[in-house]
Amino acid sequence: MYYFDHSATTPVHPDVLDLMHSIQKNVYGNPSSVHSQGKKAKSLIETARKQIANTIGANPNQIIFTSGGTEANNQVFWSLLRKEKKHVISNSIEHPAVLKVLSELSTHGIDYTLIPVNKKGRVSSINIQNAFNENTCLVSIMLANNEVGTIQPIKDLAKLAHEQNALFHTDAVQCLGKIPINVVNLDVDYLSLSAHKFYGPKGIGVLYFKNKEAISSLMIGGGQESGFRAGTENIASIAGMGLAAELATLHLENHVSELISFESHFKTGLLSFFPNVIFNGDMNNKLPGLVSVSLPGYRSDILLAKLDRANMAVSSGSACGSGNLKPSHILSEMGIDDKTNISTLRFSFGASNSLKQIEQLLSKLQSILTD
Amino acid sequence: MGHITVGMSGGVDSAVAASILVEQGYEVEGLFMKNWEDDSKYCSAEEDYKDALQVCDVLGIPLRSVNFAKEYWDRVFQNFLDEYKAGRTPNPDILCNTEIKFKEFLNYAKDLGADKIATGHYVRNQKLNGKIELLKGLDPGKDQSYFLYRLNQEQISTALFPIGNLEKSNVRARAEKLGFDIFDKKDSTGICFIGERDFKEFLQQYLPAQPGIMKTSDGTKVGEHDGLMYYTLGQRKGLGIGGGHGDGDGPWYVLDKDLTNNELIVGRGHTHAGLYQRCLTASNIHWISGEAPTSENLMGKIRYRAQDANCRITNLNDTEISVEFEDPRFAIAPGQSVVFYNGDVCLGGAIIDKAFN
Numbered sequence: 001m002y003y004f005d006h007s008a009t010t011p012v013h014p015d016v017l018d019l020m021h022s023i024q025k026n027v028y029g030n031p032s033s034v035h036s037q038g039k040k041a042k043s044l045i046e047t048a049r050k051q052i053a054n055t056i057g058a059n060p061n062q063i064i065f066t067s068g069g070t071e072a073n074n075q076v077f078w079s080l081l082r083k084e085k086k087h088v089i090s091n092s093i094e095h096p097a098v099l100k101v102l103s104e105l106s107t108h109g110i111d112y113t114l115i116p117v118n119k120k121g122r123v124s125s126i127n128i129q130n131a132f133n134e135n136t137c138l139v140s141i142m143l144a145n146n147e148v149g150t151i152q153p154i155k156d157l158a159k160l161a162h163e164q165n166a167l168f169h170t171d172a173v174q175c176l177g178k179i180p181i182n183v184v185n186l187d188v189d190y191l192s193l194s195a196h197k198f199y200g201p202k203g204i205g206v207l208y209f210k211n212k213e214a215i216s217s218l219m220i221g222g223g224q225e226s227g228f229r230a231g232t233e234n235i236a237s238i239a240g241m242g243l244a245a246e247l248a249t250l251h252l253e254n255h256v257s258e259l260i261s262f263e264s265h266f267k268t269g270l271l272s273f274f275p276n277v278i279f280n281g282d283m284n285n286k287l288p289g290l291v292s293v294s295l296p297g298y299r300s301d302i303l304l305a306k307l308d309r310a311n312m313a314v315s316s317g318s319a320c321g322s323g324n325l326k327p328s329h330i331l332s333e334m335g336i337d338d339k340t341n342i343s344t345l346r347f348s349f350g351a352s353n354s355l356k357q358i359e360q361l362l363s364k365l366q367s368i369l370t371d
Numbered sequence: 372m373g374h375i376t377v378g379m380s381g382g383v384d385s386a387v388a389a390s391i392l393v394e395q396g397y398e399v400e401g402l403f404m405k406n407w408e409d410d411s412k413y414c415s416a417e418e419d420y421k422d423a424l425q426v427c428d429v430l431g432i433p434l435r436s437v438n439f440a441k442e443y444w445d446r447v448f449q450n451f452l453d454e455y456k457a458g459r460t461p462n463p464d465i466l467c468n469t470e471i472k473f474k475e476f477l478n479y480a481k482d483l484g485a486d487k488i489a490t491g492h493y494v495r496n497q498k499l500n501g502k503i504e505l506l507k508g509l510d511p512g513k514d515q516s517y518f519l520y521r522l523n524q525e526q527i528s529t530a531l532f533p534i535g536n537l538e539k540s541n542v543r544a545r546a547e548k549l550g551f552d553i554f555d556k557k558d559s560t561g562i563c564f565i566g567e568r569d570f571k572e573f574l575q576q577y578l579p580a581q582p583g584i585m586k587t588s589d590g591t592k593v594g595e596h597d598g599l600m601y602y603t604l605g606q607r608k609g610l611g612i613g614g615g616h617g618d619g620d621g622p623w624y625v626l627d628k629d630l631t632n633n634e635l636i637v638g639r640g641h642t643h644a645g646l647y648q649r650c651l652t653a654s655n656i657h658w659i660s661g662e663a664p665t666s667e668n669l670m671g672k673i674r675y676r677a678q679d680a681n682c683r684i685t686n687l688n689d690t691e692i693s694v695e696f697e698d699p700r701f702a703i704a705p706g707q708s709v710v711f712y713n714g715d716v717c718l719g720g721a722i723i724d725k726a727f728n
Binding site: 299301302305306308309 | 433435437482483484
């Protein structure tokens, strides 16, 4: 299997896998127990908390572990029900783990404004500025988009929010290991992460919060995670995520230069036999290794199936398995017409790839596109 | 060996069809089709997809999926509603085969690179003198050629029907032996998008009902109806007429619909003369070979579960035929199809407009 879908999920790093395996086998204590087996488990969790905190420039007591990015986002938004001000500003190309939560919360008295993006998928400060009202309590903008990779000017936007006495959340799920993340530098109040996007396990994630007053628990129970996330901890996954975050940060520079080389190799090759290709997103502010390409005249579902047949995994933003393909809402919001939209594939390269694999991908694409 | 895309419904027939092609050495892929957008408890699409996936896992073949809900709505369901509005009894499954399975699905499979498609229909096809013929399935209780009579030469020659020469019991036995979870899954019945729900309730969502009276053919009022579209000629159940009315004994049947006066004509007893007609006219003629059969004496079937019966066809004009059966037929319903056979060979058919004696 040639895997070019690292933005969907990543394979688990072998060291992470070894660690998790050994923990599952040996450390079965409940971290809440006072005996040594329990303490051993507890200390593994706290080590991971430090690793995560170091990765993003936070204090360990500002980190809680969740079941993933979706839960982290949900926790931020559902906390709003306890606030007096009930207006949220977000943007139209967020993940459903933001957009659908807001839509659900609108039946609970939360009001929200979605600001548009430009052709490159960037939000503008002016639009955010204009969306504030006296009830605005939160602005939530993703750090980088999952479909086109466009990176948002979070630092500037967070500053704007703070000037208006609103808090700022960013969904950074796509970013760890691809760009440096520092919560102090970005000055965000909340940040969500998910381990399986950076070679960690699935089903585990992180919520960073600047102040604990600004958060309440979604899960009620035994008081784990300082009362912010009840439920016996998933020790192996938490420890695995801690290590994965540490490795991702340690190898950030090398990994990024590798991703950039994959990307440029791929783009050059594709252009050479398919000059009509359109590259989507903001080429100057983009996650490395994530390439959204429109191939006018083709349908993404057919291309995807043909690549799959050649054991090559990629994805498309259009609703999968739709005969009457539903265009990707993200690309639509960026002003891309439906026909171009449904011809779009996302290639996301990663640690499991090599230049030789990119060559093979290009050669397969060439045979499909020039058939 | 060619590349075959099998329409996988999540049912046992298509599953076994796929397994036979795999055994025969074809390169096989499953394609699951969703034609109806419905999140209600009545829609089994998600369960069906999981069932299809288990089958494909066992067979080690890929499963892809495709959504033709819009095409189905525009080209099959709209016609279904129009026909009901006109007081007729349409057969959407026939239209689904010509418009969706053997058009949209077929084209999509070709785009995916398939040489042929295959389905789990109980029919067979064979080449004869440069033409392709559609034959009844060998299991007389399961033959589905009635639903496929509107296919043309190209559609039939691009299709494989791997279970057409099997008995249903054999199909189930194969499915169990192969380890398909669905080996004993219930056969789907009735119209796919209605599923298990109440037909009246379903139709009410789309068509306004005009209640009126029910009367016998001599004009005696015996009850009220909820709207003519809810009734089919020959229908016995759900009329809600008590005993004590009218002529004779036995249960009540729907004999006719008087659309002009919005009245339902009913009569008692399975042998009521008003339930039987010998003749019909039909239009929307389709001949599988592309030409009308030369022999005038053929067998005709006036609904899926009706017996074939000797009949004669007369061409009224280019678009209309008249069919005369040797013996009267029970409850010929406008909107249903009359399908013609020469032995096992399905020749084609037409859509019934009117029945008479």
